[in-house]
Amino acid sequence: MFTGLIEEIGTLRSVRRQGEAMVLTIAADRILEDAKLGDSIAVNGVCLTVIEYDRSLFSVDVMPETYRLTNLSELAPGSPVNLERAMMAGGRFGGHLVQGHVDGVGVIRSRTPEANAVVFAVEPREERLLRTVVPQGSVTLDGISLTVVDVDRAAGKFTVSIIPHTLKETALQFKRAGDSVNIENDILGKYVDHLLSLRDRETDRGSGGLTEAVLRENGFMI
Template sequence: MFTGIIEEIGTVRSVKPGRDAATLEISASIVLEDVRLGDSIAVNGVCVTVTEFTQDAFKADLMPETLKATSLASVKNGTRVNLERALRADGRLGGHIVSGHVDCTAKVRSRRPEGNAIYLELAIPDEFSLYLVRKGSVALDGTSLTVFDAGTDSITVSLVPHTSASTILGSKMPGELVNLECDILAKYAERMLQPSAGRSDGLSLGTLKENGFA
């Protein structure tokens, strides 16, 4: 579990492709301060497992599904990536609950500076628009952001100067892809409202009243 508060920008040192899979080696410093084998690190919002590490780099394997569903399939030597260690139980939840399980990739449709902010509009698949609402939370390349505006096929986010400087989002240009993870709480809520086995209706006001919740 992560918070979407990026700790540092790492650099891909090598990509070793395998059969429908790959191994990444990434240069880093902060996320390696207390690293152990088997630890989880979010790389551009994708939760990966540390398989090897040194004082200045770590390795992680990418599964076929990860390569199909995320932008990590296109990284190469020298690519800069957002990094975050898993949330400690005694840490602050500075962003929002991020699982590290990317839902889809979104393409930057436009980039517009306004005052000290940068507005990014991103095209999103229709099937995920249900989970993205104005003033709600979204993780883009692992970065916790507030949705500034939401349409049926796009969202707009606003990057403050700190976010632009401390994450790779500040350099994203139209046409580039980012990993998108919807707010997991929205997905749970939607699931609860759907009919399930043994029930003719999903969660409703009537159901809540019958069970003493309303």
């Protein structure tokens, strides 16, 4: 679990590909201070496992499902990446609950200055990703915890407003219109949407809606 507060910008040093599998080696500093094998580190918002590390580099595996669902496949040596260690139970919780389980990829359609902020308009590649994006709700872009400004469902996009500090401290500063970002929607919205979908399906089948049996069958109860 993560908070969406980026700790540092790392640099991708190498990519070893084998079909839709990859090993990424990333240069970093701060996040390696207490690193251990098997640690979880979010790379552009994707929860990955440390398989090798030293004082300045760490490596992670990317499996085919992650390759297909995220923008990690688009990275090349030299690419800047947002990095965050898994949250500590005793630390401050300044962002929102982020799993590091990316829902899909979006494309930046515009980047517009507004006073001291920059407004990014993002169009998800899959329309389904807009279902749980709500104005003033939380969304994660490349691992950054952000607040949704507006949602234009007719145009298939949403906007977020970035303060100067966030822009300076994350790899979002390098993103331009046409670039991709990993999207993780708010976990609460996803679960509510899924439960309501289950209710609707069960109601259509005449089974009495959302029941304890339905919840158990779909893994929400044991």
